[in-house]
Amino acid sequence: MDEERTFLKAYNDYSNPIFRHCYLRAFSRERAKELVQETFLRFWNQLLGGTNIKNARAFLYRIANNLIIDESRKKRAVSLDIILEEEGLEPADSRPGPAEHLDFRMVLKIIEQLDNKYRDVVIMRYIDDLSPREIAEVVEETENNVSVRIHRGVEKLRVLLNSGIEKVRN
């Protein structure tokens, strides 16, 4: 069946990027996997329903983004520290780096400090490598607004990174 084939290809190509995106926003591996599952399930239902999906990747990000937004509205904000402790922090790349280098835990802490509205576009632009136009589709804003937000977000990120490292050193 055509839809099945389309689905499997999309899963193969995009399940990890979607996972990464969800992880950087939910900070929980379990939760991220659940979101991946839910995202692809909705994707499948759209496929089956005959929706013409031109850009599968953007479509998947849109679904994931909406799910994350819905969730953040419903759930109370839980302290990242608690989440990270529960997690036991299992990064994909768990080689311990030298002290002054950025460690994974810090990455997450920094990301978390970034405002929501900057976080999602920065992740999409610099980690997921989506184009500003695609991001605009996902968040349903104009491309211009998106570009502005990306730049501001990156600046804020730099500031956080630098001050963060300083804190570690001290």
Add this chain to the structure above:
Amino acid sequence: MDLLKQFLDKAKKIKMRPEEKARVLNTLSVIIKEDVRKAGLYRHLLQRSYFNVFQFLRLKTMPIIAIVAIISLLGGGVSAAAEATVPGDLFYPVKIGVNEAIRDIVASLSAETEVNWEARKAERRLEEAEELASKGRLDEGKRVDLEARFGQHAEKVKERVAKFESRQEFKAAADVTSNFETSLRAHERILEKLAEALPEGSEVEAKLVVKKVRGEKEALVKIRIKVESEVEDEKGPAVQKAAEGKLKAAENKIAEVHKFLERFATSTPVATTTVQAQARLKIAGETVIEGKAKMAASAYGEAFRLFQKAHRIAQEAKLLLEAQKDFDLEIKINGDLAEDDEDENGVDEDDDEDLDDEDEDTDEGENKRHGSGAEIRGEVKTESKSDSDKTSGSVKIKLEL
């Protein structure tokens, strides 16, 4: 190193472990498989049939409102009326896209019903070709279409037979192959005769169909011979049971054709075909006796083969009688066993004897088969699950349009 770059590089490495990725997919697969299964059942009806039918109707020059009016007036009658259509007729798409699509679903209940229906669809394409040829309306476009569809159905039959063989269901394979072979042989002759009756030049298309049918028939013969040897090779009581089943089937078939012949002889004037059909039945009967002797000698494989042959001879006689009735054709059936005259490729060695023109009586002016009131002939074939017990019947519905 730029912190930002470090940061981004680290973040990009985040991904699921292979087993995590697989587990999520597993969970999704359960739902997907179920959806695919359900969609498969509805897909035939919803997507292919109605949608395609109305697409086709829209392309015709008839205004849509008229079509809608007709359809609503006729209601379910459209489906019944469509049964009698041929390529080129307005409601032909209904026959394929609705009627056959529905029967596809019904037939998909078992492997046997599925393959028998597939063979029946192949036959329907040939019947349509015959209908068109008899009226001189078989042009290249229609021929190509029918040939292609016929080919597809025949391919599916062969595929299913191969599946039966791989599952060691040799009896089922033998039944299907034998019946289909008979049918093809009969249609080959009918089409040949029809082609002859056509004026010079226009018989080209019909002859091409004959060629196609002959090719498929030859392929079937090869398969049938192979399957028969597989049946013979089967060890144990399976072969005996198969032979017994075939004996019953052959005897039933002969009885059925006898009855058919009786009705036939009283309703139409005595013709050469009738006489020959009787001769064939006699031969079929003799073959059965031969088979019984083999049974007594415990040569069950041989017996199976002979009973199948008897069945084929009887069935062919019936098909040719029907053709004579439909097209007012006299198709001379060889006095000898036609099959013996074929070399192992199923090619008739004494084909020339068959082309006897003096018995020909084609009626092209009058439309005997489909009069102005549509006379629809449906065939009802029921296959019961017990050993190759088959009943075949003809249903005639007269519909005043």
